[in-house]
Amino acid sequence: MSLVARHLETNGMPTVIVGSALDIVEYCGVPRFLFTDFPLGNPCGPPWRRDLQRSIAGQALDLLGRATAPRTTQRSGVAWPSDDDWRPRYGRVTPEEAERLKTLGEERRRRQAQSKTPG
Amino acid sequence: MSEAVRYMDRTRAYYRALGYPSDYVWARFNEVPFARLALPLSQMRIGLVTTASPPDLGNRDASGQRQVWSGDVEPAPVTLFTANVAWDKESTHTDDRASFLPIEAVQERVAEGMVGGLAARFHGVPTEYSQRKTMEIDAPQVLERLRADGADAALLSPL
Numbered sequence: 141m142s143l144v145a146r147h148l149e150t151n152g153m154p155t156v157i158v159g160s161a162l163d164i165v166e167y168c169g170v171p172r173f174l175f176t177d178f179p180l181g182n183p184c185g186p187p188w189r190r191d192l193q194r195s196i197a198g199q200a201l202d203l204l205g206r207a208t209a210p211r212t213t214q215r216s217g218v219a220w221p222s223d224d225d226w227r228p229r230y231g232r233v234t235p236e237e238a239e240r241l242k243t244l245g246e247e248r249r250r251r252q253a254q255s256k257t258p259g
Numbered sequence: 260m261s262e263a264v265r266y267m268d269r270t271r272a273y274y275r276a277l278g279y280p281s282d283y284v285w286a287r288f289n290e291v292p293f294a295r296l297a298l299p300l301s302q303m304r305i306g307l308v309t310t311a312s313p314p315d316l317g318n319r320d321a322s323g324q325r326q327v328w329s330g331d332v333e334p335a336p337v338t339l340f341t342a343n344v345a346w347d348k349e350s351t352h353t354d355d356r357a358s359f360l361p362i363e364a365v366q367e368r369v370a371e372g373m374v375g376g377l378a379a380r381f382h383g384v385p386t387e388y389s390q391r392k393t394m395e396i397d398a399p400q401v402l403e404r405l406r407a408d409g410a411d412a413a414l415l416s417p418l
Contacts, residue, residue, distance in 0.1 A: 141310060141417035142286065144384055147398035149292040153405060154412040158361075161417075162263040169291040177263060181346030183416045184364065187355035197364035200414055201374055205300035210291035215260075226350035227261065231269035233276040245277030 142168035149210075156204040158196065159183045166213060173213045174200045179226045185218065192218050286390050298375075298411060305374055306410030307332070307381040308401060309360045310417045311339035311353075318383065325385035327400040332381055335362045344386050346418045359418050378408040386417070 142165050145155040149171050156172040159165055160183050165173050176183050176196060185193030196216055203214050220226065233241065271282050296303065312318060314336070318328035330336055339360065341353040357363050365377050382404050384397050405413055 141308070141384065141386075141415050143390060143393045144308065144398045144401055145413075145415055146288070146292055147394065148402055148405070148413055149294045151402055152294050153402065153410070154294045154296050156412075156414050158414065158416045161266045163265055163267050164285060167267065168286045169288045171291060171293045175263070177261070179347035179350035180266075181341070181348070181351045181353050181418055182355075182358035183418065184361040185358055187352060187358045190357070190363070193357055193361060193364045194367055197361045197368055197414075198373065200361075201300060201305070201365070201368055204412060204414070205296060210293040224350065226347060227264055229349050230264065230347040231266070231273040233272050238276055241273070241276040242278055245274075245279065248277065 142170045145170050154204060156200050156207075158200045162213070166211070169211060171210045171212065172203050172207045174203050174216055175213055176216045176218065178220050180230060186221055189221065192221070296412065300374055301372055302375040303411040304376040304378055304409055305365055306378040306405040306408055306413045307360060307362065307365065308405075308413055308415040309339070309381060309383050310344055310386050311341050311356075311359060311383060312343060312385070313383065314338060314340050316340055318385070325387075327385070327397050327404070328383045329380045329404055330383070332362045332366075332377055332379060336360075339383075341418055344418050353418070359416055361414070361416065365414065375411075378405070378410040380404070380408050 145157055148155050157170055158174045160176050160178050160180050162175045185196045199216055318326050338356055368374050369377055382401050384401055387393050
């Protein structure tokens with residue numbers, strides 16, 4: 141999505157990205173970024189929380205209007221409303237899972253090779 | 260304040276565990292373009308862009324490749340298809356479409372007068388392994404569709 145934002149800006153259309161993968165977006169380099177520190181999947185607010193979603197949309201639009209230079213990142217003040225410790229979870233690789241992931245990768249490569257075989 | 264999750268490190272470790280020999284190379288640029296607002300925010304029409312797919316996955320072409328697609332904001336879609344993109348499926352869910360495509364939240368800001376309007380359509384852009392497809396095919400299509408809708412600026416919310 142960062143690449144799309146860059147294309148729009150290059151052609152004169154201002155953008156604001158609302159997202160939760162701070163490192164990936166900043167590594168690419170985008171004009172305006174509202175960082176929402178949530179599990180990936182709900183960049184615009186926790187599910188069913190219209191109040192928080194409304195606040196985040198307001199922050200994003202405010203950033204759109206206020207930023208004066210590229211690479212402007214703002215961290216949303218909205219916190220994930222749960223005690224659940226989601227941070228270590230996504231994409232984790234534990235020793236117990238190593239064998240399962242290795243097998244999964246082998247299956248995936250086998251399927252990809254088959255789909256490329258003519259006929 | 261907690262430290263932000265380092266998704267690039269996680270992704271590298273995950274794909275190494277799957278046995279892939281080389282790491283994904285993320286896009287990186289020294290120069291960042293910046294378009295200034297031509298109008299006050301209160302007069303601007305905002306277009307929305309998502310990485311979700313239509314519920315029927317109808318944005319695939321004859322070869323099965325996913326393409327840019329568009330949907331109406333009125334009536335707003337109840338759900339969109341998200342299972343084909345990477346998000347934290349253990350920690351949350353995407354049953355509430357407004358949690359990743361903020362149609363109602365922006366409409367409320369329009370009603371308050373903070374922004375001038377919301378474009379009649381939102382646009383979906385596939386997440387692709389090929390950065391070239393995104394840059395050369397998909398991004399120009401998104402721009403063309405936003406302009407056709409009369410959008411002055413875009414809010415992009417990748418899952």
